[in-house]
Amino acid sequence: MTPTAPYADALMIPESLKQGSNIYERHHSITRIAESLLGVDRSRGERAYIRKQGGRPAMLFVTKDRADTIYHPLKSPLQGHPRYAWVDHPGAIARGYLTEAARKEQDAQRDAEAKAHI
Amino acid sequence: MAGTGVYLNWTAVEFATSPISKVTSVMFDQGGQLIEFAGDNDRYPVVIANNMNSPKASITSGDVYTLMNIVPGTAGTLTATQKDGLGVSMESIVWTITGNAVHENTQDTGAFSQWASATATFRAFSTDGATNPLTSALG
Numbered sequence: 001m002t003p004t005a006p007y008a009d010a011l012m013i014p015e016s017l018k019q020g021s022n023i024y025e026r027h028h029s030i031t032r033i034a035e036s037l038l039g040v041d042r043s044r045g046e047r048a049y050i051r052k053q054g055g056r057p058a059m060l061f062v063t064k065d066r067a068d069t070i071y072h073p074l075k076s077p078l079q080g081h082p083r084y085a086w087v088d089h090p091g092a093i094a095r096g097y098l099t100e101a102a103r104k105e106q107d108a109q110r111d112a113e114a115k116a117h118i
Numbered sequence: 119m120a121g122t123g124v125y126l127n128w129t130a131v132e133f134a135t136s137p138i139s140k141v142t143s144v145m146f147d148q149g150g151q152l153i154e155f156a157g158d159n160d161r162y163p164v165v166i167a168n169n170m171n172s173p174k175a176s177i178t179s180g181d182v183y184t185l186m187n188i189v190p191g192t193a194g195t196l197t198a199t200q201k202d203g204l205g206v207s208m209e210s211i212v213w214t215i216t217g218n219a220v221h222e223n224t225q226d227t228g229a230f231s232q233w234a235s236a237t238a239t240f241r242a243f244s245t246d247g248a249t250n251p252l253t254s255a256l257g
Binding site (some may be wrong): 028047048053070073 | 121122123124148168171202209211212214216217244245246247248249250251252253254255256
């Protein structure tokens with residue numbers, strides 16, 4: 001896959017890329033990388049939400065939406081299918097781009113949430 | 119201003135969009151579990167693996183009424199911000215279990231001549247079975 005979007009929708013970052021001697025420095029080192037690759041705009045309240053996924057090597061799953069998941073939800077007809085097309089990059093950070101099906105599902109969910117608030 | 123790297127007190131504690139005030143303690147637990155393997159003549163485990171994790175959380179507050187009013191089994195988003203030691207807001211940590219925190223139980227205790235206090239406990243499930251429901255972000 002050749003990504004055309006300027007920013008990724010999700011990242012898989014090896015925990016080994018953390019730098020620093022305390023939680024603040026280590027968290028910051030990952031947040032710095034993630035915010036630039038995801039296009040996080042803090043002035044709009046956006047954040048890079050980090051989940052420790054474990055594994056070998058241990059990975060961090062990072063997105064701008066804290067409700068995002070790696071696979072389609074178990075309640076979805078597409079359960080178990082990946083929500084992202086992953087592209088590996090130097091430094092072993094994998095960039096994920098939402099698949100068309102995942103984007104449609106996300107849009108439908110946001111529409112439903114918006115209607116629920118009316 | 120750089121953060122201190124140490125944290126003090128909590129703010130913006132919410133469950134299912136209801137703010138919880140008078141918070142005296144919050145706990146987020148990764149819920150890591152290990153299983154050990156031993157066989158044949160082994161007398162010690164020869165392999166230890168982390169196969170499952172069951173994240174948990176709890177909130178202790180002086181607002182016992184709010185916590186006691188949460189019905190066990192209620193699911194929602196649980197979020198709490200752990201403040202930087204010197205109050206640098208951008209350096210605080212926002213812990214969240216998005217939509218997948220399930221209220222397990224609340225206990226209200228009040229001893230003679232002491233402030234009443236309630237502790238609500240929560241467990242978390244994963245929407246897809248693979249994604250960790252516990253997230254962190256810098257405030």
